[in-house]
Each structure stands twice: as C-alpha cells, then as structure tokens.
Amino acid sequence: MSIDIDPLSDAAGLTVTDHIENTQFEVYTDRPVEPAASPEDAHYFPVDASVTVETGAIEIPRVAVVETRCGDGTLLTRGDSYAMPAGTYHVGIDPAPTKLYLAFASPFSVSTTERTTRIDLDAPAEVTLGFRSLHQVPAGTIETPTDPESLMDAVSLLGSALQTTSPERSFPTLRGHPPLIEPGEEFRVPDRVEPVDSGIRIVVPPEYRYLYPVVSLAYYFAADVVPGDPPRIEGDGWTHPLEPDFERRTGEVLRQAFHFDCLARTEGFYPVDLHERETTDLDLDWGRLYDLPLAERLGEYLAVPFERVEPELPQWTLTTDVRPDPENVELLPFVAGELSIVRSPETVTPAMASGGDGLGFFRAPRADTASLDRDEFVRSTAGTEPTRGADASADRGAVAADTDFVRPEPVDTVEHAWVGAGVPLDANKATLDAYHRRLEAGAVEQSRISVLVVCNDEQMREEGEVADLYGLRDMVQFDIEVRHDLTREEMRETLQSDVDFLHYIGHVDDRGMQCTDDYLDLTAEDLDVGVSAFLLNACQSYQQGEALVHRGSRGGIVTLSDVANSPATQLGRIIARLMNSGFNLRAALYVAKRELITGHQYIVVGDGGTTICHSRSGIALVLNLGINESNSWDLVAEGYPNGPYGVGTMSNLNLEKDECEHVIPFQIHISDIKMEEIDYFLDLENTPIFFNDDLIWNDEPARLRALQQR
Structure with missing residues (x-):
C-alpha cells in the first residue's frame, strides 16, 4: 500500500505517510484512536486507503477549506467556519498532502485558527477517513x-x-x-x-x-x-x-x-x-x-x-x-x-567559447575566470589546494571538451526545459530516465525525509551550516546528517544510500568528486545511485550530475562553470531553504536567480519537477512586499504549480482582503494591508519574500524591520 495510517505515539490522532509523494502529516482527534481498515467505497470520491475511528473531533495543522456534500454527493457548502444539522455527510478537506475525505452521520461544525482546521461533531461517533495519493501513473x-x-x-x-x-x-x-x-x-x-x-x-x-x-x-x-x-x-x-x-x-x-x-x-x-x-x-x-x-x-x-x-x-x-x-x-x-507550452526548434544558437557573447566560461575545458575576485577561491581543483580567482586552473573541467552548449530562445514562462542534444544555458536539461523515475517513485521504506550534507573541503565549511536550514518544518519529519571529508569508498556508499536529497559541497572535475584519498568518477559503469535528488555545488559539475541522473537519481542542480566560493555558498543556502519549503528544483533555481546573478551558472538536470517535500500550502509561493505612500503594505503573491498541486489547482491567501479563490499559476495584487495583518500572514508559513528586491524569509524579522527603515 502506498499510504500508511498509524496511531500517533505522543498525541491523540493519526500519522499519514504517502510513500509515493514522500509526504507525511498528522490528523488529530480528541481522544486516542485505533484505526480499523474500512471499505474504500465508503467515500464519494475514490481513495487509496480508508480507516474508521471513533472520535468527537478531527483537526489538521493547517488552514484549509472544508467542503460538505450530502449522501448522494450533492455539494451543500464549503468554507472555513460553519455548522451543519443532523445528516449523513461526505466531507473533503483541502489542501492536505493527500486527498482527505471524511464520512460520518452527525451534526457538526467547522472552525479554523491561525494554524489549524477543526471539525467538531456534536457527540463522539464513527468517522471514516479516506486518503488518496496525489501521485498519478499512466495506464499503459x-x-x-x-x-x-x-x-x-x-x-x-x-x-x-x-x-x-x-x-x-x-x-x-x-x-x-x-x-x-x-x-x-x-x-x-x-x-x-x-x-x-x-x-x-x-x-x-x-x-x-x-x-x-x-x-x-x-x-x-x-x-x-x-x-x-x-x-x-x-x-x-x-x-x-x-x-x-x-x-x-x-x-x-x-x-x-x-x-x-x-x-x-x-x-x-x-x-x-x-x-x-x-x-x-x-x-x-x-x-x-x-x-x-x-x-x-x-x-x-x-x-x-x-x-x-x-x-x-x-x-x-x-x-x-x-x-x-x-x-x-x-x-x-x-x-x-x-x-507545457512546446516549441520544436530546428536550429539552435551555439554558445561559443569566444565571439563576444559573454559566455566563454561555459565552454570546457578552458574557463574564463576574469569576472572572479582574485582573492576568492573557486570550487575547482589544482593539485590539493583550492585555487583562487583568475589564477584558477582550467586544465580540468567536469564538462567534456567536446560538449556542445546551446542557447535556447528566451521564454515568457517561469520555467524552461530542453529536450534533445546539447547542454542548454538557463534551461532544465530534461532526460527520459529521470521522468521514468518520477513514475517509479514510491518503493521507499522510510517515512521520514532524509537529507545528507557532504562537505569535502575545510575552506567551504560555512556552507555546511545549511543543515540548520533543512528540517525547519513543523509538519514534516526530517533525518538530517552532515558528513565531512569522505573517502572514495565512503562517498560511493553515500551515493548508493536511499537519501532523498544530497547537498554536496566540495570540488569536482573530470576525474569526478574529490575525496580525501582519491576521486570518485560518477560516470563509472559500476556505480549504483540511490540518491533521489541533489545539489552539486562545485565547479563545472554538469557531467558528474548528469551521470547521477543516468545512474538512478531523479534530478539535481549542477554548475556549468567555475563558481566563486562566496556566491556559491549563498546560493547553496538559498536552495536549501527553498527545497525545505517544498519548491521543486526548477522553481527553486528560478527564485535563486532573482537574488543572485551567479545563479545563471547553474542549471537543472533530469526531472526539474522533483521535490523533497511539500509546502504547508502545497504550492510554491513567492511574496513580493513593499511599503506605499500611506505607510501600509502592498503585496504581490506569485503562486506556481508544484508536484501534485499542478496547473489548475485552486488556492487563496489567508488575508481578509483576499476573499476569492485563485487558479494556479497566479499573481495576486493586494494593496493597503495593515502591519498587524501582514505580521499574522507571514507567521503562517516560511516563504521566500522579496522586499525592495532583497530576498528575506519570514523567520528573519530583524532583517525585515531593518529593510523597512530604508
């Protein structure tokens, strides 16, 4: 079964784990419960798993809309605060990490707080809960x-x-x-x-x-x-x-x-x-x-x-x-x-190593490092010491010397993918094997999200602190491990492990990943890869990252050129926060590029729609904040489809001025919001915020206040 339903060990309620989508959430009850399997046809809509419990209340830790239908499926009402008389009901709660349906016969009421949605029955009764994974598979x-x-x-x-x-x-x-x-x-x-x-x-x-x-x-x-x-x-x-x-x-x-x-x-x-x-x-x-x-x-x-x-x-x-x-x-x-909007270009502009297009450093084996600070080392190798600035050795590069870089025509969409020969600049290099692994996802045994941070260079330890940025969620359980200075054999074992996300910090060249005793070449035929997704934050890591996808990963973020250490560290921290917040690889890199011009040295390989968890609201949400002349807030909220919450999903902001539903993708403009309402709104979920073009986060109130005074 793709969905496991177990009693909570430390509270009254259930833990629901969807092994296909790597999601986990809790459903609370007003008393300890023992779920008993029940028929799946007890629900109006199809479900993958169904259990019955006796309880007087159902609560989930998120603000949601509750939809109530009568016994024959006719929609009666929907909202976040109402009461219903005695009757037989089919109730849906949305959004949730899986489709969540309730069936019961009782009067009830719906209420919400700042963080929860609750259904209270007039008296304890049998409630049948149904769950359906949002994962979809082809018929043949x-x-x-x-x-x-x-x-x-x-x-x-x-x-x-x-x-x-x-x-x-x-x-x-x-x-x-x-x-x-x-x-x-x-x-x-x-x-x-x-x-x-x-x-x-x-x-x-x-x-x-x-x-x-x-x-x-x-x-x-x-x-x-x-x-x-x-x-x-x-x-x-x-x-x-x-x-x-x-x-x-x-x-x-x-x-x-x-x-x-x-x-x-x-x-x-x-x-x-x-x-x-x-x-x-x-x-x-x-x-x-x-x-x-x-x-x-x-x-x-x-x-x-x-x-x-x-x-x-x-x-x-x-x-x-x-x-x-x-x-x-x-x-x-x-x-x-x-x-997707689809184009089929018969010809494509090559990105040449010379010719004044400003992309010389994208062409292997030589790297144009003229734009790098001479006092800053880059994430390539020369012997055993990190090289610095324009003195960086360009004799080795992870991208083969005969690699064809291509410059696709610009797009008007948020994300851009490329199917075919060549390495695209500023686009996701999509591959068939990665898409097939999207369908195969689900044969996992652990219910927790596993993140492994590997730092193989002492001078890059600062980025290793990104481990603190994973696992900030209160609804998803993370197993986070940080490892330093791995040997070749230890790195091989790491890549074989069943890890949801690998954040690698170190050096890469055409010999492979640098380890303490040797290089591990990821293109080797005998390498088995169990890592689902990755960030290879090292110079010219494209070829090694592509090999990870061919060997078993779904997708990852790699570099096309030498990258200076400080911006690479900054980008690594941004990607960590975005992946932790439920963004997929393409959307995460899109947001990072808004903050860092050096983000254009990175691309996604494999399945750019890969996520490691879902956000509290399901969608990928970016907020743009500004203060107007009346000293109140203006907000532009951008919502992007993400994972199972695809194009066409409905959503709304938990703000008094936003009373309507919106279709994803959306861009919502709301003006003249009071400070206290913004404070409440930002406290609901950790979300990337652009304030005067600076990227900040909800849990950085000091930065927000400082920027406000500018």
Missing part, C-alpha cells in the same frame, strides 16, 4: 513506429488519460497521466488505453516540427491529430487557424482554453467565488458553456480573439523545447502531462 505504453504519421496516431491517444471532458479536467487530479510512448515496429495499444471521442481534430503537416508543439493540445483536448496543411484545429462547424507563427498560436490556444475552462467549471461541482471569473471582462454565458460538449465549447472559446483575454492571463509556468528528432518521442507524454 503505446508502441509505435516513429515516423510522423504513425506517431500522430499515438499522440491522438494521449487524451485517453482524461477522467472527464468537462471543464473540471482543468483540475490536475482529473487529468491523469498520459499513456507512455515507446518506439516499436508495429502500432500496438494496450487494452486499458481507450480513445476519447471529443470531436476535435488537430491538423498539421506530418513533420516533427509541427507535431511536437501540439502534444499538450492533443492531450488536453483529447483530440485526433491528423496530417494536413495548413495547420489548424477543427470542430463540427468551426475552424481555428494555427498560422502564421505556428508555435506562438499553439501556446495561445492552450492558455486561453485552459483559462476559460477554469472560469466555466465554477458552474459545476465547485461553484466558488473565483477571482479570475470576476476580473475577466467578457460577455459569455458560462453556465451554457459548461453544459456544451467539449468540441462546441472549445469552438466558442476560440471565437474570442486572444488579444481580448491576454492581459488577464497569468504567466504560464513551463515552456519545453523539444528538438524535432525521432529519438525524443518517448518524452512527449511527460511534456504533455505537464501542460
């Missing part, structure tokens, strides 16, 4: 020849994973993971992969450069992809052109249709006050649109010019560049499943 693997026309048939089945064609599929839990695709001599489809007749066709020329950019559309619209020209989307009685500027228009269709679905779904099972619904100035009958079949609804969506809605759309999260090569077909389901 489609085998297909990799010529474009054959591949179109496979891409046409990506939408078979959708659990509904209604606007509710904009919720991540109702989309499902697309079936996998792998090359084969003949076209074969597993029995469990059944096509959905949505009535939508996507017509594109049979070329990879046209097929790859429509994979997210094919998945989200459950569309048939067929050969033809010019590129277009068709439904019964309507056609929407995808030219001129094909890739741009495919991205616009995805953003607009998804946004409109989020607005229309408020007419269905979730009639909430949605901020985006209130601010979208369009004279559309959302109730009628909700009831239309998918193809008719999409046709009416696309009849609205994109220019009319573009100013109201949030910044999309992810763009993925997929080179138009047949060897990249296996990554398409993962790209589509993330609802």
Whole structure:
C-alpha cells in the first residue's frame, strides 16, 4: 500500500505517510484512536486507503477549506467556519498532502485558527477517513513506429488519460497521466488505453516540427491529430487557424482554453467565488458553456480573439523545447502531462567559447575566470589546494571538451526545459530516465525525509551550516546528517544510500568528486545511485550530475562553470531553504536567480519537477512586499504549480482582503494591508519574500524591520 495510517505515539490522532509523494502529516482527534481498515467505497470520491475511528473531533495543522456534500454527493457548502444539522455527510478537506475525505452521520461544525482546521461533531461517533495519493501513473505504453504519421496516431491517444471532458479536467487530479510512448515496429495499444471521442481534430503537416508543439493540445483536448496543411484545429462547424507563427498560436490556444475552462467549471461541482471569473471582462454565458460538449465549447472559446483575454492571463509556468528528432518521442507524454507550452526548434544558437557573447566560461575545458575576485577561491581543483580567482586552473573541467552548449530562445514562462542534444544555458536539461523515475517513485521504506550534507573541503565549511536550514518544518519529519571529508569508498556508499536529497559541497572535475584519498568518477559503469535528488555545488559539475541522473537519481542542480566560493555558498543556502519549503528544483533555481546573478551558472538536470517535500500550502509561493505612500503594505503573491498541486489547482491567501479563490499559476495584487495583518500572514508559513528586491524569509524579522527603515 502506498499510504500508511498509524496511531500517533505522543498525541491523540493519526500519522499519514504517502510513500509515493514522500509526504507525511498528522490528523488529530480528541481522544486516542485505533484505526480499523474500512471499505474504500465508503467515500464519494475514490481513495487509496480508508480507516474508521471513533472520535468527537478531527483537526489538521493547517488552514484549509472544508467542503460538505450530502449522501448522494450533492455539494451543500464549503468554507472555513460553519455548522451543519443532523445528516449523513461526505466531507473533503483541502489542501492536505493527500486527498482527505471524511464520512460520518452527525451534526457538526467547522472552525479554523491561525494554524489549524477543526471539525467538531456534536457527540463522539464513527468517522471514516479516506486518503488518496496525489501521485498519478499512466495506464499503459503505446508502441509505435516513429515516423510522423504513425506517431500522430499515438499522440491522438494521449487524451485517453482524461477522467472527464468537462471543464473540471482543468483540475490536475482529473487529468491523469498520459499513456507512455515507446518506439516499436508495429502500432500496438494496450487494452486499458481507450480513445476519447471529443470531436476535435488537430491538423498539421506530418513533420516533427509541427507535431511536437501540439502534444499538450492533443492531450488536453483529447483530440485526433491528423496530417494536413495548413495547420489548424477543427470542430463540427468551426475552424481555428494555427498560422502564421505556428508555435506562438499553439501556446495561445492552450492558455486561453485552459483559462476559460477554469472560469466555466465554477458552474459545476465547485461553484466558488473565483477571482479570475470576476476580473475577466467578457460577455459569455458560462453556465451554457459548461453544459456544451467539449468540441462546441472549445469552438466558442476560440471565437474570442486572444488579444481580448491576454492581459488577464497569468504567466504560464513551463515552456519545453523539444528538438524535432525521432529519438525524443518517448518524452512527449511527460511534456504533455505537464501542460507545457512546446516549441520544436530546428536550429539552435551555439554558445561559443569566444565571439563576444559573454559566455566563454561555459565552454570546457578552458574557463574564463576574469569576472572572479582574485582573492576568492573557486570550487575547482589544482593539485590539493583550492585555487583562487583568475589564477584558477582550467586544465580540468567536469564538462567534456567536446560538449556542445546551446542557447535556447528566451521564454515568457517561469520555467524552461530542453529536450534533445546539447547542454542548454538557463534551461532544465530534461532526460527520459529521470521522468521514468518520477513514475517509479514510491518503493521507499522510510517515512521520514532524509537529507545528507557532504562537505569535502575545510575552506567551504560555512556552507555546511545549511543543515540548520533543512528540517525547519513543523509538519514534516526530517533525518538530517552532515558528513565531512569522505573517502572514495565512503562517498560511493553515500551515493548508493536511499537519501532523498544530497547537498554536496566540495570540488569536482573530470576525474569526478574529490575525496580525501582519491576521486570518485560518477560516470563509472559500476556505480549504483540511490540518491533521489541533489545539489552539486562545485565547479563545472554538469557531467558528474548528469551521470547521477543516468545512474538512478531523479534530478539535481549542477554548475556549468567555475563558481566563486562566496556566491556559491549563498546560493547553496538559498536552495536549501527553498527545497525545505517544498519548491521543486526548477522553481527553486528560478527564485535563486532573482537574488543572485551567479545563479545563471547553474542549471537543472533530469526531472526539474522533483521535490523533497511539500509546502504547508502545497504550492510554491513567492511574496513580493513593499511599503506605499500611506505607510501600509502592498503585496504581490506569485503562486506556481508544484508536484501534485499542478496547473489548475485552486488556492487563496489567508488575508481578509483576499476573499476569492485563485487558479494556479497566479499573481495576486493586494494593496493597503495593515502591519498587524501582514505580521499574522507571514507567521503562517516560511516563504521566500522579496522586499525592495532583497530576498528575506519570514523567520528573519530583524532583517525585515531593518529593510523597512530604508
């Protein structure tokens, strides 16, 4: 079973551990309980595990929205403070690290405090609790020849994973993971992969450069992809052109249709006050649109010019560049499943070692260290002593001398991934084996999050203090270990261990990781890797980090050049705090780059969506604070999808001025907030805050007050 439910040892309640998502949380009761297994069909929505306890109250340590349905599933009410009379109820509590449902027959009330949500029954009764992991797996693997026309048939089945064609599929839990695709001599489809007749066709020329950019559309619209020209989307009685500027228009269709679905779904099972619904100035009958079949609804969506809605759309999260090569077909389901905007560049600009593009230090084996302080050592090696500044030896580098660095075209999204040959600057180098490990996650035995900090250089001990920054959470149990000066054999054993996150501080070159007695080359064929995710905070660690992914890791952050010690230490501490706060690798590096220009010397390899834990609120939240002329606070909150809380998740801020739900990704502007409300809000969760462009944290009140006086 992927979910374990055990009694708390030191309090009244339950510990719930989801081994797939590496999450753990506590549910409190008003008396000690012994959970008894109960039927999973006791709940209105599907669950992975169900237990029954006798209690007079259920409480979780987070502020949540409680949704109440009657016995037949009809939504009665939702909120954080209300009472219900006698009856039989299905109750959902959201957000929680897993889907959490209650079933009971009793009058009850809902209340919240600054940190908790509580359900009190009028008298003790049997309460059945259901839990569903937010992890999703594909139904099977489609085998297909990799010529474009054959591949179109496979891409046409990506939408078979959708659990509904209604606007509710904009919720991540109702989309499902697309079936996998792998090359084969003949076209074969597993029995469990059944096509959905949505009535939508996507017509594109049979070329990879046209097929790859429509994979997210094919998945989200459950569309048939067929050969033809010019590129277009068709439904019964309507056609929407995808030219001129094909890739741009495919991205616009995805953003607009998804946004409109989020607005229309408020007419269905979730009639909430949605901020985006209130601010979208369009004279559309959302109730009628909700009831239309998918193809008719999409046709009416696309009849609205994109220019009319573009100013109201949030910044999309992810763009993925997929080179138009047949060897990249296996990554398409993962790209589509993330609802990524997709481009397929036929040509790419190389990042040369010379030529005035300012990227000479990205080209191995020589490193341009002219920008480094001559009094600061860098994290490369020369003999056994750390070298300093421009005198750093460039004879060795972790990136092979013939490595091709590429400069992808800039993106308008928060995150950027690259699929194909070459090492991308400022983008996540995505790999197939890392994505497959995302699906394989869950075969773990420990219920605690394990973090190992390894420091193999005495002069870098200051960064070793990052161990204090992991485990700051009050809802997640961390096992944190710091080790110094490991030998080659000790490092090999460390990499083989079942560690959730490795934070390595030291030296790396093309011989491998420097240990006290020798180098450990991570590209060696006999190396077994159990570490799930990592930060290799050392000079030119790309090749060794890529080897970790190939050998067993999901993903990590690596460097493309020599990095000076002080900014590397600073970045390491920022990444530690962000990973501890539930950010994934891509989002963590994105935030770090806002603070440090040297962050552009780092990239993500493997699965950039990898997290080691979830934040209290589930999403990745960045706050931007400022003081206005009236001496009150202005807030801009940016929410990014993260892990199972994907694009389309609803969330709201725990502020009096924010009474509506918001669709993730979002950017919320709230003005004139009083000091005491900001203080209360910042105390709820440890979150990165940009104040006058300086990065601070909620638990640094002295810095916040000092910056306020500037």
